[in-house]
Amino acid sequence: MAERIQISVRVNHTLFEREVESQLLLSDFLRHELELTGTHVGCEHGVCGACTVLLNGEAVRSCLMLAVQADGQEITTVEGMASPALAGALHPLQAAFKEAHGLQCGFCTPGFLMTLIPFLKNHPDPTEAEIRQALSGNICRCTGYQNIVKAVQLAAKRMAQSA
Amino acid sequence: MKPAPFKYLAPASVEETLSMLTQYGYEAKLLAGGQSLIPTMNFRLAQPAVIIDLNRVSELAYMRPGDSGGLCIGAMARQREGEYHPLFAERAPLIRETMPHVAHPQIRNRGTFGGSIAHADPAAELPAVMLALNAGFKIRGREGEREIPARDFFVGMFATAMQPEELLTEILIPPLPPRSGWAFKEVARRHGDYALAGAAAVVSLNEQQRCREARLVFLSVGDGPVEARGAVQALAGEIPGEEVIRAAAETAAAVDIDPGSDIHASAEFRRHLARVLAVQVLHQAYERARRA
Numbered sequence A: 001m002a003e004r005i006q007i008s009v010r011v012n013h014t015l016f017e018r019e020v021e022s023q024l025l026l027s028d029f030l031r032h033e034l035e036l037t038g039t040h041v042g043c044e045h046g047v048c049g050a051c052t053v054l055l056n057g058e059a060v061r062s063c064l065m066l067a068v069q070a071d072g073q074e075i076t077t078v079e080g081m082a083s084p085a086l087a088g089a090l091h092p093l094q095a096a097f098k099e100a101h102g103l104q105c106g107f108c109t110p111g112f113l114m115t116l117i118p119f120l121k122n123h124p125d126p127t128e129a130e131i132r133q134a135l136s137g138n139i140c141r142c143t144g145y146q147n148i149v150k151a152v153q154l155a156a157k158r159m160a161q162s163a
Numbered sequence B: 001m002k003p004a005p006f007k008y009l010a011p012a013s014v015e016e017t018l019s020m021l022t023q024y025g026y027e028a029k030l031l032a033g034g035q036s037l038i039p040t041m042n043f044r045l046a047q048p049a050v051i052i053d054l055n056r057v058s059e060l061a062y063m064r065p066g067d068s069g070g071l072c073i074g075a076m077a078r079q080r081e082g083e084y085h086p087l088f089a090e091r092a093p094l095i096r097e098t099m100p101h102v103a104h105p106q107i108r109n110r111g112t113f114g115g116s117i118a119h120a121d122p123a124a125e126l127p128a129v130m131l132a133l134n135a136g137f138k139i140r141g142r143e144g145e146r147e148i149p150a151r152d153f154f155v156g157m158f159a160t161a162m163q164p165e166e167l168l169t170e171i172l173i174p175p176l177p178p179r180s181g182w183a184f185k186e187v188a189r190r191h192g193d194y195a196l197a198g199a200a201a202v203v204s205l206n207e208q209q210r211c212r213e214a215r216l217v218f219l220s221v222g223d224g225p226v227e228a229r230g231a232v233q234a235l236a237g238e239i240p241g242e243e244v245i246r247a248a249a250e251t252a253a254a255v256d257i258d259p260g261s262d263i264h265a266s267a268e269f270r271r272h273l274a275r276v277l278a279v280q281v282l283h284q285a286y287e288r289a290r291r292a
């Protein structure tokens, strides 16, 4: 029945070697095996976006990938955002979310942040329409999105200044 | 929920994939981007005994210019390429224009062209666009390779002309004739959601600026992508001005389609959307053809 497979995955720059069951989802691998519980699970069918992580730098749903598929790949989770070099100082995006009230309960926040990292890399000066389109696959039940858009605009401005 | 246990196989080549398909047949499911298959496994609507993961079959992940123009797309090319790869903008601008409507960026980063076409969701954009572009599909099986034109491929709801031991390997997009234009539009509750209705059109003109050839295809109004054949007949040989387009759209909505009602929209509303979308895409395709 349950087959166990050896994998080695780099998560937030650390190499992890584990034996996993073939049906284990990447989201559960991160949360249960590696205890990186910042990646949230809302729906497990790709709709809510809470489980978004970076796979080799691109945003993907971790609930729609098997852990075995991450073998040999590089994963970044929300825990990998704050800079270790700066004693865990918040990433400019995290700081902007905090200041612009881009979160309330925070359940959706890790997914928004992970979606936004590659987006801002490719769109350093995004329009509001581009921001809303980029975030169309992330659901937030609290904020009404206005302050999330403001947080992205604030972060983009600051990241451009410091670049 | 979580998937039921299965045997996981990760072939490295098409040959290896085909021999696994032959060995396991109906018991096996091919895993491409997983953006449709894994949700159904998480819900346990699908419980395949064997998963054959195509993600290491690198020979299927490509796009290149076709031998006589057009574009060849490997089955494992990611949907995001349709948005960003210059070959699409240059050789298949209708796909480029449609891509942002297919789900969300995170889904397109994983989802593949082959997966969307093999899945044959009646609400999916790519199958309709494939019909509009007169695409062909290369299918590999035990007995070798065959090519199926898009219009013979989609045979019903989530059903295609492929057998369970067959593999879709390549999508062939032929070049458009000279003086051709194209357009895609859809109506969805939220950007990236499955559409309540959508339409794709390609219009080619002759030297007298009359319609030489046209295709109008709807999504989300039937069991699969639906070609509006009556509407297209009404366009043949005509200069597709406002009156002609209105009449064609009327035929499309009233005769060519038979939409159903569900919690998202009534049949009547879908007919209304189809009529409005048909006018818009035919008009835009014609304008682009005139300027081509």
Ligand SMILES: Cc1cc2nc3c(=O)[nH]c(=O)nc-3n(C[C@H](O)[C@H](O)[C@H](O)COP(=O)(O)OP(=O)(O)OC[C@H]3O[C@@H](n4cnc5c(N)ncnc54)[C@H](O)[C@@H]3O)c2cc1C
Binding pocket: A045, A046, A047, B029, B030, B031, B032, B033, B034, B035, B036, B037, B038, B039, B075, B076, B101, B102, B103, B104, B107, B110, B111, B112, B113, B114, B115, B116, B118, B119, B121, B123, B124, B125, B126, B166, B167, B168, B169, B192, B193, B194, B195
């Ligand atoms: C939240 C969400 C929203 C979405 N919205 C949309 C939308 O608006 N429009 C839309 O079109 N799609 C939408 N999708 C679906 C998405 O586009 C999928 O990527 C696509 O339908 C399937 O592609 P895949 O590569 O992920 O295939 P998979 O899920 O891996 O496979 C789908 C099916 O195709 C079979 N298959 C895959 N590749 C091959 C092959 N080469 N040969 C033979 N069989 C094969 C598999 O066995 C499986 O049965 C959405 C998905 C999610 C999760």
Ligand code: FES
Binding pocket: A040, A041, A042, A043, A044, A045, A046, A047, A048, A049, A050, A051, A052, A061, A062, A063, A064
């Ligand atoms: S938990 Fe993955 S998208 Fe909702």
Ligand code: FES
Binding pocket: A102, A103, A104, A105, A106, A107, A108, A109, A139, A140, A141, A142, A143
């Ligand atoms: S802050 Fe509560 S769901 Fe977004």
